[in-house]
Amino acid sequence: SAELRAPPDKIAIIGAGIGGTSAAYYLRQKFGKDVKIDLFERGEVGGRLATMTVQGQEYETGGSVIHPLNLHMKRFVKDLGLSVVQGSGGLIGVYNGESLVFEESSWFIINIIKLIWQYGFQSLRMHMWVEDILDKFMRIYRYQSHDYAFSTVENLLHSLGGDDFLGMLNRTLRETLQKAGFSEKFLDEIVAPVMRVNYGQSTNINGFVGAVSLAGADSGLWAVKGGNKLICSGLLQASKGNLISGSVMYIEEKTRTKQTGTPAKMYEVAYQTGSETHSDFYDIIVVATPLNRKMSNITFLNFDPPIEEFHQYYQYIVTTLIKGNLNSTIFSSRALGKFDLSTILTTDNSDLFINSIRIVSSVRENNPQPSEDGAYVWKIFSQETLTKEQILKLFLSYDYAVKQQWLAYPHYKPPEKCPSIILHDRLYYLSGIECAASAMEMSAIAAHNAALLAYHRWNGHTDMIDQEDLYEKLKTEL
Numbered sequence: 182s183a184e185l186r187a188p189p190d191k192i193a194i195i196g197a198g199i200g201g202t203s204a205a206y207y208l209r210q211k212f213g214k215d216v217k218i219d220l221f222e223r224g225e226v227g228g229r230l231a232t233m234t235v236q237g238q239e240y241e242t243g244g245s246v247i248h249p250l251n252l253h254m255k256r257f258v259k260d261l262g263l264s265v266v267q268g269s270g271g272l273i274g275v276y277n278g279e280s281l282v283f284e285e286s287s288w289f290i291i292n293i294i295k296l297i298w299q300y301g302f303q304s305l306r307m308h309m310w311v312e313d314i315l316d317k318f319m320r321i322y323r324y325q326s327h328d329y330a331f332s333t334v335e336n337l338l339h340s341l342g343g344d345d346f347l348g349m350l351n352r353t354l355r356e357t358l359q360k361a362g363f364s365e366k367f368l369d370e371i372v373a374p375v376m377r378v379n380y381g382q383s384t385n386i387n388g389f390v391g392a393v394s395l396a397g398a399d400s401g402l403w404a405v406k407g408g409n410k411l412i413c414s415g416l417l418q419a420s421k422g423n424l425i426s427g428s429v430m431y432i433e434e435k436t437r438t439k440q441t442g443t444p445a446k447m448y449e450v451a452y453q454t455g456s457e458t459h460s461d462f463y464d465i466i467v468v469a470t471p472l473n474r475k476m477s478n479i480t481f482l483n484f485d486p487p488i489e490e491f492h493q494y495y496q497y498i499v500t501t502l503i504k505g506n507l508n509s510t511i512f513s514s515r516a517l518g519k520f521d522l523s524t525i526l527t528t529d530n531s532d533l534f535i536n537s538i539r540i541v542s543s544v545r546e547n548n549p550q551p552s553e554d555g556a557y558v559w560k561i562f563s564q565e566t567l568t569k570e571q572i573l574k575l576f577l578s579y580d581y582a583v584k585q586q587w588l589a590y591p592h593y594k595p596p597e598k599c600p601s602i603i604l605h606d607r608l609y610y611l612s613g614i615e616c617a618a619s620a621m622e623m624s625a626i627a628a629h630n631a632a633l634l635a636y637h638r639w640n641g642h643t644d645m646i647d648q649e650d651l652y653e654k655l656k657t658e659l
């Protein structure tokens with residue numbers, strides 16, 4: 182086996198969302214029990230995995246659904262002894278501002294006939310297109326289980342799907358699907374509404390995130406019982422990481438004399454807790470938050486060459502939870518009691534003030550439970566905060582409304598140039614993977630990769646980084 186250097190004394194992780202906490206978990210696995218791991222978090226553990234309470238029950242307001250083939254998330258749930266709840270099915274409709282252009286039926290066979298009648302076999306072809314991409318995407322688990330790491334997001338994607346995967350970053354989903362022969366009607370009425378509910382954007386997002394978004398409309402989606410953020414607190418605990426509640430302000434490289442008496446290059450992390458400023462020194466840093474002024478506001482001081490400024494614009498989205506009785510007549514002429522849709526998606530129509538609205542279950546239930554008067558909790562995604570007039574238009578009556586604003590995910594604008602993972606010698610950036618696609622599993626994959634990369638670079642194992650033709654090489658291994 183390859184020779185190992187003494188492990189680092191101290192590692193800092195900035196951000197305790199799913200990216201930061203899974204990085205702590207994998208770094209502990211790689212570097213062993215003696216390294217001190219500090220996680221800096223200025224808000225809540227969980228980050229964009231968060232819940233809000235409506236009349237005593239908690240509901241997801243950020244990252245909510247997990248794909249059945251998201252193997253890191255599945256593994257965390259198993260290792261941490263958590264339970265899952267299955268995504269409730271329910272019927273979906275698509276509203277274009279005037280009428281429902283597509284409406285699911287509770288009869289499976291009627292649905293199939295409807296889909297074929299309206300769109301031919303495009304729905305089936307779309308399913309196969311996504312499945313093919315997912316199939317290649319799954320190669321990452323094999324690479325990571327053999328400890329291989331990548332120094333750029335582009336190298337990682339190339340190892341999974343070659344030039345086709347990189348090409349998807351450079352073209353819009355619409356262009357990609359048009360080339361594949363999908364009709365404008367199908368793109369407008371089925372694909373665009375899925376992009377709006379999942380990423381609050383149009384079909385002009387890059388093809389890769391488009392495919393992830395379509396996977397997010399697959400069946401079998403699940404969530405963590407009690408809230409997805411339980412994974413983050415669980416990983417933090419399992420990794421024996423030390424949580425520091427504070428906001429990191431700057432990082433600077435300095436030469437320090439270690440306890441052994443030898444001088445070493447270390448990173449100073451300066452952070453604020455309340456009105457006090459503190460600082461500490463680290464051998465390795467993993468940045469697990471999007472690096473831009475609005476989101477993390479971290480300055481890199483005196484680096485030579487300087488660390489580039491990141492300007493990725495993040496999409497503003499509002500999640501509103503409302504317990505009430507929907508005024509279904511604005512979507513359909515069907516009598517109030519006969520309206521049976523539980524999700525309404527919308528087409529790309531700038532006159533619409535919502536992206537989607539759907540009935541949700543609390544974090545402890547498999548199925549949504551109405552109150553005695555038949556009111557459900559509805560989750561609405563919108564580009565702006567809903568006004569009282571808009572809420573009154575949507576609901577015949579409502580008891581309660583709460584909202585959460587997000588800079589949710591990158592505003593995708595292909596061609597995408599992904600930020601470097603290696604920002605400096607021992608300074609790693611995990612959130613750059615969101616340029617390809619933002620999802621819980623993407624952050625977990627980036628975290629595993631960053632931990633492997635940090636470990637191999639620390640030990641000089643360059644043969645474990647950016648290996649080409651990995652798929653072919655590993656095919657022959659047992």
Ligand SMILES: Cc1cc2nc3c(=O)[nH]c(=O)nc-3n(C[C@H](O)[C@H](O)[C@H](O)COP(=O)(O)OP(=O)(O)OC[C@H]3O[C@@H](n4cnc5c(N)ncnc54)[C@H](O)[C@@H]3O)c2cc1C
Binds near residue numbers: 195244430590
């Ligand atoms: C409304 C919404 C719905 C979504 N739905 C889904 C979904 O259904 N499925 C899915 O897979 N994904 C979904 N996502 C995406 C998913 O939530 C994110 O991709 C994922 O949670 C990102 O995790 P992260 O740890 O990389 O980043 P974050 O969760 O953003 O974590 C970064 C952390 O760093 C902290 N931080 C920032 N700056 C500093 C600083 N200077 N000092 C200290 N701490 C700092 C922040 O407070 C934050 O907690 C959704 C996102 C949103 C917003």
Ligand SMILES: CC(C)=CCC/C(C)=C/CC/C(C)=C/CSC[C@H](N)C(=O)O
Binds near residue numbers: 245380539619
């Ligand atoms: C990373 C891979 C291969 C799959 C992830 C698929 C997935 C779960 C995508 C969802 C991404 C996302 C940002 C969803 C936001 S909204 C979620 C849900 N539709 C809701 O209404 O709350």
